[in-house]
Amino acid sequence: MNRTQLAHVLRSASRIAGDNNVLVVGSQAILGVRDEDELPAEATASMEADIAFLEDADRSKADEVEGGIGEFSPFHEEFGYYAEGIHIDTIVLPDGWKERLIRPKLADAEPAEAAFLDPHDLVVSKLAAGRxxxxxxxxxxxxxxxxDLDVLLDRIYAMPAGVHQSVIDRMIGWVDAMRNTGD
Structure with a gap:
């Protein structure tokens, strides 16, 4: 997915949910800090944008997005990319992530006022998922x-209390392995 496609998803998600405050939480959140031509192919390979809303206690906004522009929807069939409506509580993120959200001005995304996970918080969430x-x-x-591996480690140590120690240990092991491959 590229920024133009993501902007289209953000516009559509904002209108469907009636909420301009759209949060990009999956791998496409990296497009909040870099253009696709500055990123490795693995960073933009997905044709799905994980979209959440900070104010969505009953998950209705995420469900509306999923139904309107989700996988196998007419939107997906026409454009080849889609949104997955995500409830923010399903993502494992380190404490303080909301204060680190990145809010670039994406004119093509209006009326959406998009927020993106900080790259380190994004990677920590990916490590927690472990797929x-x-x-x-x-x-x-x-x-x-x-x-940066040191920042990743700091964020891992800032995981909420409910995250199982085995998940944290697995994440720390990954960072340690990355350090050892760089030697």
Whole structure:
């Protein structure tokens, strides 16, 4: 996905949900800090944008987005990309992530006022998920210097109390492995 496609998803999601404050939480959140031509292929390979709303306690906005422009929708069929409506509580993020949101001005996304996860918070969420595609995404951002291993480690140590210790240990192990491959 590129920024133009993401802007289209953001515009549509904002209108469908009736909420201009759209949050990009999946891998496409990296487009909030870099253009696609500055990113490794692994960072923009997905044709899905994970969209959430900070004010969506009953998940209705996420569900409306999913139904309107989600996978297999007419929107997806026509354009080849889509949104996945995500409830923010399903994402594992380090404490303080809201204060680090990035809010670039994307005129093409209006009326959406998009916020994007900070790249380090994004990678920590990917490490917490631990899927093969998430680890490949994280590795690609580390390799091109978009995230710093020391900052990642700080964010891992800032995970909320409810995150199981085995998940935190797995994440720390990944960072340690990345450090050892750089030696």
């Amino acid at each position: 093969t595609k998430d680890l490949a995404f994280a590795l690609a951002l580390v390799e091109v210097g978009l995230v």
